[in-house]
Amino acid sequence: MIAPVLPPLAEWESFYVIIGSSAAALTGLQFVVIALSADVKVGGEAEMQAFATPTIVHFCAVLLVAAIVSTPGQTA
Structure with a gap:
């Protein structure tokens, strides 16, 4: 039997699944906010990009880390 690559993180699997799901949902909601606020002329495009892009x-990035850690071990 092949040992998992990240055995100390095996107990954290449910945590990373929850965090990954939350990050995916919040990323989707961010795109909804961008689409809905496109018609509002409160700020300029630069302000929207400065807020949306880092978020x-x-x-x-959180979704990627959670996906990598949650992926089951691969056998050769």
Whole structure:
């Protein structure tokens, strides 16, 4: 039998599944907010990009880490 690559993180699997699901949902909601606020002329495009881009990048980074850690071990 092959041992998992990340045995100390095996007990954290449910945590990473929950965090990954939350990050995916919040990323989707961010796109909804961007679409709904496109018609509002409160700020300029630069303000929207300054707010939206880092938020999406951070949520996607959390989603990527959660996906990598939650992936079951591969056998050779």
